[in-house]
Amino acid sequence: MPSRKKSRTIRVNYLTRAEGEAALRISMRDGELVDLRLEIFEPPRFFEAFLRGRESREAPDLTARICGICPVAYQMSTVHAFEQSYGITIDPAVRELRRLYMCGEWIESHALHIHMLAAPDYLGCDSILTMAEKNREAVERGLRIKQVGNAIVAALGGRSVHPVGACIGGFTRAPGRERLSGLRERLLRVRDDAVECARWVARFDLPVANRDIEFVSLRHPDEYPMNEGRIVSSKGVDAAAEDFEDCFEEHQVPYSNALHCKVKGRGPYFLGPLARINLNFDRLGPGAAAIARETGISWPSSNPYASIVARALEILYAVDEAVRVIDAYRPPDPPAAPFSVRAGVGRAITEAPRGSLYHAFETDDRGLIRAARIVPPTAQNQARIEADLRELAPELARHPQAAATRICEMAIRNYDPCISCSTHFLKLEIESH
Amino acid sequence: MKPRVAVFKFASCDGCQLQFLNAEDELLRLAGQVDFAYFPEARSRALEGPYDIAFVEGSVTTPADARRIIEVREESRYLITIGACATAGGIQALRNWADIEQYRRAVYPSPEFISTLSTSTPISEHVRVDFEIWGCPIDKYQLLAVTRSLLSGAQPVLPAHSVCIECKRRGNVCVVVARGEPCLGPVTRTGCGALCPSFNRGCYGCFGPANAHNMEAFARLLADQGVTGDEAMRRLRGINGYVRPWRETADALAEKK
Incomplete structure (x- = not known):
């Protein structure tokens, strides 16, 4: 197609790949850090405000729209919060299906981040598309893994982005055994890919930085955490998920549309696959644990850059867990528990691919939402990301602009701040005085 | 190039x-x-x-x-x-x-x-x-x-008929008739594959208005199902709530109550 002649740049001060749009501003004087701001300028969409007055039954479809990459986790935190509020008992078969649903999202989201967002950094490429020219096999392997994750979500919810099957009480339709056994075959085929993927990322030239980090995730008495458990940390937090607000606090900074979070009385904390593995290595299952030991990383790891390896290990865990669920599957009947609405408050945390996702809802006696609070993992990681960048500052001073930018981008991408935040995203401003 | x-x-x-x-x-x-x-x-x-x-x-x-x-x-x-x-x-x-x-x-x-x-x-x-x-x-x-x-230099064309027609093609049981579920299918554009009715639930309008949408008849259908006032308004004020035909119908429902 012909192009018009006129040429101009559209300048967006853009630190993408974090559930939206962000920029980084670093100011240094004589090699010393003066100011550092991770500015999230993703336009606010006010979910917590417009949820007021909506019916609780509508909520899982609405909160899913917060994130196109992890809608399943949003649906899961929402339905668990209302089930707590309404006192609904879930069929154990539904509970298992929900684990499968989360496995699907972890697989697709982690595969996306590893191959499309993070790996190009380590292979010196600007995107998966150029990476495919030299690393075709790894790219195709990544796409195969991602596809199976999408297929799991679609089996339970019709489509992989904003699936429609989840509801308070369970699912609107439970898949038949045949549907899931087809998935089982695909999962078994992709298991070797998952093992290879973990070995591949472990061979990347990962930066080494041992930091004093407080890791936070759910922990469950007998399984790797997804939808249930207590919230624990590597520095002693141990509380019921409902007591999240007693342990953590949000505060606003003038330069960001995302609220910052801290452990009360302490400081920033770290969520996501590395936190989950560090706090739940004993629940990882023999398959993933064996490969984890092979990587040469000693777990728990205080190196934030081990995140990409943790992410790959969680893919392997999720593949094995999905097969386990399918093998034991019996369709729940009915697929969703009947319930009546009542006035009250419900709170829940689930483990989104990027970390713990807290929802709290207050409803009136007609099941209309009176207040909603949603604390996404990327917002919680924000202060921790800034802390990492601050520790990097002395190193940045030694590098030219392009290299310094790349170092910062990798440090941020490492947290997999939702997709639009990760790839190309950083326009680094280092002001030197 | x-x-x-x-x-x-x-x-x-x-x-x-x-x-x-x-x-x-x-x-x-x-x-x-x-x-x-x-x-x-x-x-x-x-x-x-x-x-x-x-x-x-x-x-x-x-x-x-x-x-x-x-x-x-x-x-x-x-x-x-x-x-x-x-x-x-x-x-x-x-x-x-x-x-x-x-x-x-x-x-x-x-x-x-x-x-x-x-x-x-x-x-x-x-x-x-x-x-x-x-x-x-x-x-x-x-x-x-x-x-x-x-x-290829061709004008793109996408189907704009309603989800209802997609449901019939797929042989879905109608959730309105069989289950009494409110469903936006009659006024919503196809494109999802009639996903929600296939999952035993009513359509909630992800693909916006179909080309031939009779909003008056649709509002009557909702009313016949006992969905009126705020509840009817919320059905339309959702994912595509600001699109004109849905917006106007929802606003009218809000005024009426």
């Missing part, structure tokens, strides 16, 4: 542009046919315009974005909106009926730091749009079909 494609994000969840990356089987082939000159979600290098095709995700909700969309239009030969946010204002257009100051205060402790418009509006309220792809999210096959049409 390969045609230059750009993907822009406004207020959105990223789910629609994610459909490019979800086209696992076709992605590498597509990348052979076009140059993704600007696609921040997937590529760290951003090339300057002009662009042959600009895909725009998201709605306009800030003063800066209202200016940016005009620049995008100037840089682009074809501007295609992808998804409910860009095409109809999205779920965040629920603010259009509310007091934005209250919203700001409900979410942020220091609302003065937040720069936002009082409305969320579709791209077509700001600049000329060459083609709209509906859906929340869009369907990846529709996205690929539109891209191929543009690449």
